[in-house]
Amino acid sequence: MNLEKEFKTFKGRIDNNDPELSSPFFTQRLPELLDVLGVPCPNLRDTLGWSTLSSYFRSPLCPPEIRPELLRTLKIESFLFWKIDEGESPESVRRSFSCLAIADLLRGDSLHDLLLTAENLELAASAICLYLSLEKDLRGFDEQLGWIHTIAH
DSSP: OOHHHHHHHHHHHHHTTOGGGGSHHHHTTHHHHGGGGGOSOHIIIIIIIIHHHHHHHTSTTSOGGGHHHHHHHHHSTTTTTTTGGGOSSTTHHHHHHHHHHHHHHHHHHHHHTOOOOHHHHHHHHHHHHHHHHHOOOOOSEETTTEEOOTTTO
């Protein structure tokens, strides 16, 4: 299934409050779905991909036990710190939208569960502070990539 079709299906399942989205069968797929955060196409990345993940992470469908693992995944070099030494590059969107996804996971926990530990929250805050100190791409909008907003995110 192509990524666009997969995210349209995912969005529809969220809208229909599909309980299967809480099952391990689905949640095991989430780390792969996070790759949409680095897609250069703004419509697929922003309008469909990130917005769908955001809705899911903030919903009660997102199991509280997967939030810490997703936070750890988003804080590693392949997401929040992806090619950060390169400064302005197309890879900046992966970093920027990873930061948004971290915020969505934190917000989802605050809305529904409050199960993230103080250690989880401290690690997320430390990672974001480090990210902000290292990020050199200060662009807001790019003609090809759309909204980047590394610092705003």
